Amino acid sequence: MSGLCNHSLELTGLAGDPDSRAHRLDPRAKIVGLLAVTIVAVSTPLDLWPAYVACVATLVAYATVARVRPRDLWLRVRIVLPVVLVLGALVPLVRSGGSEYDLGPLTAHQAGLEIFLAVSAKALIGTFSAALLATTTTFPSVLRGLEGLRTPRLLVLIAAFMYRYLFVIVEEVGRMRAALVSRGYNPRNALQAGPMGRMVTAMFLRTYSRGERIYQAMLARGYSGTMPQLVPLSFRRADAAFVAGVLLVVLPPRLLGVTGS
């Protein structure tokens, strides 16, 4: 279980040079900038490929400034990316249209292949921008940034608690599982899943009562419905320049396509 925890710790941590200009940007600027890259990538059809190039170039430049090593990025994207790519790779086999390519028992279609390429490009860019945000911004800062961008406070609060208690819950599940296993529980088929179900129930009840205790602890320190902010965010010139720069790079190729079509 500790393995999982260490793994998660590694993934929630920063990477690259923590004093880099990318790391020091206001979290709101980073969220807006990297989200813009993702939105442009997701909304661009394949024939406007220069927009993809602009997005990739932006991300590469950002990673270089932040001095994030490719390995650190790979560690973060490998959780999502292979799944998306494998699913995407099935599309050319089922979506018909255009020329056909014979692959032994299977047939790939041109239309499907184009969808696959577009999906892969979008997935790559989207995942890498999220990973870059995570390597250059601590999770608490991301939350503060989201709050600063007027994300509903309740959602931010839920995300904050999830982040805080994820590890607590993972540890608890680990202990319960160890307790099951050390009494010889070794399920081999679905019929033996009963104890697992009861474990989930117990887990739910425990989390529920923990929620109540946390709320009491919050009340005890004067909580009255809004979370206080310790450090106010400051949006400086460098932050504005970053957002403007990103938009200038990724928007024109995308918008040119819109006016041209």
Next chain:
Amino acid sequence: MTCVVEARGLRYRYPGHHEALCGVDLRIEHGERVALLGPNGAGKTTLMMHLNGLVIGEGELEVTGLRVAKDTLRDLRMRVGVVFQDPDDQLFMPTVREDVAFGPLNMGLDRAEVAERIERALAKVRMTHVVDRAPYQLSMGERRRVAIATVLAMDPPLLVLDEPSANLDPRARRELLEVLETIDRTMLVTTHDLPLAAELCERTVILAAGRIVADGPCDEVLADTELLMAHDLELPAGFALRAIERRSRPRAAPAGAPA
């Protein structure tokens, strides 16, 4: 008004359960350190939760000069610092700094004052070095001390600690005790750790089945083996009560003085 806690005939029944408190009379003076002992289910936690109005029962209860009622809750919670048993319940913010700031910010203090309080509270529990860490990265002993800092930062005249030494290894327990000994506050400590009660507190109150069954100097109450046995309490084998010396017994400063 010289006493911090004054309860007269305090009663409380959890909906659908037996009576958790059946007429508690308790008076705690300024600067006293009181250990609240009792078997499981005696009503210790219920009593503790009354002190800052998390639970409001029948009877009279005044805490730091405020009558406990719905309209005084806000002020009351600024004056009573409750440290809960599980630090994971207490430390709910993503970083230690934000957690310690939570109370002072809720009090409406300005940021410079909040920053100073964070510094002072963490220094008091010797945890300044973890200010930017996340609570899950700390050991149990460290979490417990940070949890104490979160309420010290609010500078409450009354400190209420629920089982402060639970789940601590001997060294973490000793370090915690050293920290608690330097805190100059009226304290109510609920615990099963009788040696801790003996070392930290001058006075012991035993609660059993919602009633106070003993109240007196720690040395006397804890020396009464029969009384302890009758309420499922026990000193560790070979524990010499007389060998205990309370290392420092600062007299409490007036309410609201800096920590």
